[in-house]
Amino acid sequence: xxHWEATERQTITSFWGKVDLAAQGENSLQRLLYxxxxxxxxxxxxxxxxxxxxxRKNSHVRAHGTKVLSALGDCIPHLGDIKGHLAPLSKLHCExxxxxxxxxxxxxxxxxxxxxxxxGAKFTPEVQATFEKLVAVVAAALSSQYH
Amino acid sequence: xxxxxxxxxxxxxSIWAKIDAEGHGQDTLERLLIVYPWTRRYFxxxxxxxxxxxxxxxxxxxxxxxxxxxxxxxxxxxxxxIKGYLAPLSILHSDxxxxxxxxxxxxxxxxxxxxxxxxxxxxxxxxxxAFHKLMAVISxxxxxxxx
Numbered sequence: 001x002x003h004w005e006a007t008e009r010q011t012i013t014s015f016w017g018k019v020d021l022a023a024q025g026e027n028s029l030q031r032l033l034y035x036x037x038x039x040x041x042x043x044x045x046x047x048x049x050x051x052x053x054x055x056r057k058n059s060h061v062r063a064h065g066t067k068v069l070s071a072l073g074d075c076i077p078h079l080g081d082i083k084g085h086l087a088p089l090s091k092l093h094c095e096x097x098x099x100x101x102x103x104x105x106x107x108x109x110x111x112x113x114x115x116x117x118x119x120g121a122k123f124t125p126e127v128q129a130t131f132e133k134l135v136a137v138v139a140a141a142l143s144s145q146y147h
Numbered sequence: 148x149x150x151x152x153x154x155x156x157x158x159x160x161s162i163w164a165k166i167d168a169e170g171h172g173q174d175t176l177e178r179l180l181i182v183y184p185w186t187r188r189y190f191x192x193x194x195x196x197x198x199x200x201x202x203x204x205x206x207x208x209x210x211x212x213x214x215x216x217x218x219x220x221x222x223x224x225x226x227x228x229i230k231g232y233l234a235p236l237s238i239l240h241s242d243x244x245x246x247x248x249x250x251x252x253x254x255x256x257x258x259x260x261x262x263x264x265x266x267x268x269x270x271x272x273x274x275x276x277a278f279h280k281l282m283a284v285i286s287x288x289x290x291x292x293x294x
Contacts, residue, residue: 034272035279052273109256113275116263123264125181126199132182 002137004079011130015119016076024114025065030055031110032103039103072111075138083141090145101143108135149284151226158277162262162269163223171261172212177202178257179250186250219258222285230288237292248290255282 032039033055040049046060055061071089078085093099112131116123179186180202187196193207202208218236225232240246259278263270 031272031275035276055272113260113263116260117267117270120264120267123260125178128178128260129182 001080002082007126008130008133009079011127012076012079012134015115015127015131016073019069019073019115019118021069021073022062022066024111024118025067025069026062027065027117028069028107028111028114029061029065031114032107033061035110036103036106039106042097042099042103068107069111072135072138075134075141082137083144086138086141087145090142093142094146101139101146104139104142105136108132108139111135148227149229154273155277155280156226158274159223159226159281162266162274162278163220165266166216166220166262168216168220169209169213171258171265172214172216173209174212174261174265175254175258176208176212176215178261179254180208182257183250183253186253189244189246189250215254216258219285222288223281226281229284230291233285233288234292237289240289241293248286248293251286251289252282255279255286258282 030052033043033049034052043049043060043064046058046064048054049058049061075082075085093101093104112128112135115131116128119127177199180190180196181199190196190207190211193205193211195201196205196208222229222232240248259275259282262278263275
């Protein structure tokens with residue numbers, strides 16, 4: 001079970017309250033698809049993702065980015081058992097979506113960068129450390145039901 | 148030899164022109180030492196790094212951050228032969244400093260986050276992609292002479 005310090009919990013909830021799920025979700029998914037183009041293979045039904053302008057104009061990217069970031073936000077009330085909370089999503093990513101779990105860590109890294117860009121100087125090293133821990137725990141939980 | 152697109156060169160040099168080697172260097176190195184605390188073992192001569200506060204006030208951290216960022220700046224001036232330029236530094240990190248090359252990726256990550264926090268929206272996905280590539284090339288160059 002992951003141990004969270006009181007300061008870490010406080011940081012996560014106060015920063016998450018100021019995240020715009022649609023804007024930062026879209027931003028995160030855009031960057032994932034542009035910086036790591038092999039990820040586009042999981043989103044064939046989104047249509048054109050061949051260039052950064054195509055990715056930016058793609059409405060599926062915005063919708064799905066929002067969905068992914070909302071799911072991350074939904075983990076926050078369950079910090080004491082993210083692994084249990086994400087078990088169904090882990091099975092989905094393994095058995096139906098066939099996503100290589102390495103990509104969860106890539107997305108986590110991208111989300112951290114997007115948060116840094118959004119919060120600027122407030123994204124101190126301590127805040128960075130807390131969010132790197134959160135995305136690592138989420139990535140591990142999403143990988144936990146793989147077989 | 149690494150192939151750089153004109154847009155990648157432009158993205159890197161235009162951001163780097165606005166980088167403050169001392170300020171961004173300190174931010175980058177602080178993040179490394181706080182988010183990945185095991186990296187402190189390489190800096191025994193720096194004195195007190197027992198807390199974030201101590202790290203933030205440590206003048207050796209500031210000086211070394213500037214040194215590291217200046218070296219990265221020199222790589223940017225020689226983007227077509229980063230490997231050649233970094234060969235002596237690679238030997239130093241292997242034979243004298245005994246740094247695990249995995250830490251070069253961590254420093255690259257911290258630099259990208261420091262830039263994202265500082266530049267906000269100007270740190271677009273294509274700029275981010277160029278910097279991921281640059282830091283990967285630099286990490287590879289620094290690892291190249293290890294034996």
